[in-house]
Amino acid sequence: MIRPLLATGLAIVLALGFLSCEPKSIQTTPGTNPGGSWKQLKSEANSIGKKEWRPMLSYVAELHKKSTHPPVWPFEHEWEEIGPGYVYGPAFGHWDLVHQVIDLMPAYPEHAYKQLLNNVKNQEDHGMVPGSFWMPGSKLNKKRTKASWSREKQGHPPFWVFAIDDYVELTGADSVLKRFYGPLVRQISWFENNRKAEGEGFYYTDILTKRWESGVDEGIRFDDTAEGAWACIDATSHVYYLYKVAAKWSNMLGMDDNFYGRRADQLEKHIQEGMYDKKDGLFYDSWAMKDEKLRTLAFETLFPIVAGAATKPQADRLINEYLLDTTCFNTAHPIATVGKRDPKFELRMWRGPAWNSMTYWVARGCVKYGRKDAAKIILEKALDSSAKQFEKTGTIWEFYHPLGGNPEEVLRKPGSARNKPCKDYLGHNPVIAMARLYAEISK
Template identity: 60%
Template sequence: MSLGTAKQAGAQGQSAPVSVARTAAAGSWAELTAEANRVGKPAWRPMLAYVAALHQRATHPAAPPFDYEWEDLGPGYVYGNAFGHWDVVHEIIDVLPSYPEHALHQLLNDIKNQEPTGLIPGSIYMPGGLARHDSVYWNHSTQGHPPLWPVAVQDYVRQTGDSAIVGRFYTALVRQITWFENNRRAANGGFFYNDILLKKWESGVDEGIRFDDVAKGALACVDATSHVYTLYHIAAQWARQLGLDADYYNQRAAELRTYIQTRLYVPADGMFYDSWAVQNPALRNLPFESMWPLVSGAATPEQANRYIDSYLVNPKVFLTEHPVATVGRRDPKFELRMWRGPAWNSMAYWAARACLNYGRRDAARLILEKALDDSARQFRRTGTIWEFYHPLGGHPETLQRKPTSKYNVPCRDYLGHNPLLAMARLYDSLR
């Protein structure tokens, strides 16, 4: 799971929409429903069946700017019908392996509107939804999103064996790398998200604690640097598969791996930090973003195992009643407010994959089981899945979302951060 030059792919340009033939292996909503009724613990299955139905309910017919049917973030998203960001990656992974055709369509939709600069839009807002937009719009220049989609492509290829599709995505990947190199390269090495400059929350972590006190500047973020490492790593794999020169990507991946291991890590703490927190101990906190070097596979085995034991499976830090707490429980900045303490199931999923990168099946199983147990408990009580959950096992509706806005409770029926089928599937593989 751990994650040639731009000239190789840039000249290819955007190819025509891919025609995906309907075959018995394409999957269906019925197959997703059937899977929901057999995976995981019996106590989870009513919730999983609800999630399967919610995927279908959140899917709309093809319409500009998409070539295929498109899935929104969930009908309860307060800002309206939206597609993209890292939410769609979680939805894609969730429907695999029962509906790979739908997953592929979402991947193709995701790269369809890549800008000439290489930027892949963050969220694309469509007409309708709770916010009742009357037209399509998105940010074309200053705000991207965490580039996790190549991981979903890798998962799709592993699931279907359709390795030929890599040729369709390689161009988009190289162009996105070029965008990061031109627009998000940090002054001190590594890469950054514009949260530190504009507070547009490009990282996906709105109002995250890391940016409370830091001065503005193009300083390396541990999440952005780990995500770009993944891009280089996968680009090298795809280049070799396509018979292209992978040396540039291999070299850049190796450089970033060393940078992460040495410049974004404090051995005394056994913790990964943003570059400014490495330099200034007063700025060190316990945000969950510190796990991305493990998710990407950039951490050494020694660093990873120490991090897992000291932080991920420590009840005083991230292993809360509903993991993963987005801020370590013992951190003074921990609070029951969106991305500043509450638990997101998508992050529990990535944490589990991080553990599996280093052979820690025990930790992955523990995280998944606790997250699914509490999600099912809250579903039995409320009949919905929530945008995020109470880390101490309380009621999600008592949490704060954004106190300065009119939307100060977690969204209901929010699919984008609830890959619960994927979590149950992964849990079964560890039993």
Template identity: 60%
Template sequence: MIQNKKLFRRILLMGILAFLFCIKSNAQSLSNKGSWEKLNEDAASYGKPAWRDMLVYTAKLHQKSTHPARWPFQYEWEEIGPGYNMSPAFGHWDIIHQALDEMRSYPEHALHQLLNNIENQEPSGMIPGSIWMSGGNAQRNTTEWNKSTEGHPPVWVFAVQDYIEFTDDNSILKHFFSPLVRQITWFENNRKAEGEGFYYNDILLKKWESGVDEGVRFDQSGMGPWACVDATSHIYALYNHAVKWGKIMGMDTRNFEKRRDELRAFIMKDLYVEKEEMFYDIWAVKNPAQRHLVFESMWPIVVGAASKEQANQYIDRYLMNEKLFLTEHPIATVGKTDPKFEARMWRGPAWNSMTYWAAIGCLRYNRPLAAKKLLEMALDDTAKQFDRTGTIWEFYDSLGGKPENLERKPDTDQNSPCKDYLGHNPVIEMARMYDGLNHN
């Protein structure tokens, strides 16, 4: 009888604990949902009053851009923006910026976009770049995407980490850890540079998987599979997150740590010109004639691969320099004094998503005032252009002019920035970040 009573009490205690766990899990699940209404409400409260019409418009544009689940997605999916000339399209780093914009107000929807992003990972480990959905402006008959040669910058890990930290929900790692390891394997097998580091195939095929279409770094042809500063930094970040998530899951992360540290050492030493206090692609490090002041140089700071000294030197000498990247609408994608600066897509104009990453880099190295200045200046001009035109633009004139006067792709019939474009405009999250910095 005594043994039975002990067993009964043990079972009862386990039942109570399980019940409490279920209550906690259900409460957490409910708190992690959010809604479009919450996104609209938050957008109307963030930042300066002068920004709020633009922010509310962006919140509504997120909802307008979202469609019911259909192949190849399990969940509702959000297109890059209804004004995109190739819409409807999903993916690339655009969807990551969109998820970041919604994370605090509608985490359930943001999580669904991150799950959609990895859903069609190839057996090789490649995660597709853009998925071109049927219908829409482009009037495609089928849904299709490149399955072998065009990936995208793997910044999705930052959004997953953001979700974990905001919701305190580590359970989602069961969905993301394996895709992370498989994507690392794909990069090691398919984008490993000669010697060390990684490259994007822009350098060989000009497919623009780096997300920087027709960027000035790749004007010269005939280069080999050489280390790119952005790609190498991004893969460093993959390894760094593999270490973080692996430890949460109780795994042995020593191999991930070793590879991460090797890449950091390579970035700090071999992709850095000490005299100029600047990070470059490996070919520009070796040949000064190929050096240009491009925003991709900030990625070692964004991902935390730079030393504290390197980061502070870069922020002071370049990012906060009004003659280079701190333009009227920051950040210029090419430094204002660089001979290749022009009013053309990715060759001088400003993209709010890149301003967001620059601010993240500043915060990573405890430079809140620099981050605040970048966010404020970018949102001031975005709101100004919205008040004038009533739309959110794909990219902006870094010199403060009219976006519609910029060139996009001169050799196409779409030679001006797209309107109603969400993919590079995490402006709601930028305004929330600004508020946090303003109150500290």
């Protein structure tokens, strides 16, 4: 059952017909091209950032094109897989899609917009936006002859709203909000009805099923934690951001934004006061707030900065004492997904190795708090290291050795079909966006 206030908001959306409205024309700001092309993406890749980065950036631009396929059920538009090197692919969706969209958006906004439409088109009636769509053509699963996805149990981090905001800012086409406002309201309702934690906050099913809905497979936070609907710092920060965006879009559409604003304020206060330890200067999951033995240096402590839920003093302390500390997250290839000095740090997927996508989000969060200095440091180090490995191996990797070693020296999932990071993996490599952000903050 949808909560009353959310149901009211959704009824208004339906009454206005916002769920099916497509923008009839895209109003662009001077100098922008609403359509764009692969050629423009390649041109940007060959002209942005340091010269030594450009062979890698150009390769990634071509990989975007190579990874795009004609429309096929369940997608109405051309669709971009998360990378031809993905061992379980081809696949579409999760937060990988958002990284890809942001990576190419300024040069090819038309293609980016189609991916965002594909993403919300298959939202379930109860509000869940599906996580990964598994498409035919898998080398490991040749029995997969049609698309499949979880319709009930497995969502994903709701980062797609970042991409919509970026699209609107780029093109000026705020009319697209009419198409995405309804899916946003429904997804908020789904989180409230299905992922509401005991007390306050939200959780991902990692804590219940170990199916890694958070996108962080085998994350260290859950190693010794009892099962329960306990608030996770990542999920709570992500839903907080959904409410902030809902308030913003409601205002832009001339609708009442009071409920969404109040709910965002409630979650912000809970994150700042109920999920932050003043002594440590870190954000924690609810169970780690209660039991210090369960505390770790997991990178998820940085999500309140990405979402803008931390206070400025909290953000500055976290950046100064942890993000920029070379014994913690600021490794040779930042950011380490587990602080280097944490006893649980290891060279294994999400338990230490660096993912360029997460470096991008943290850098973006730093800029939000006026810390361009920190953003520049981690972006430059990550791109330098990625370009160095590209020169050696001729590919981009799913994740990287945090200490600067060979990516093939880090582990993926012991006992699985592949225990090394995948090659030609677009989904976690928004390196063009990283170079673009680096250029912007270096002016």
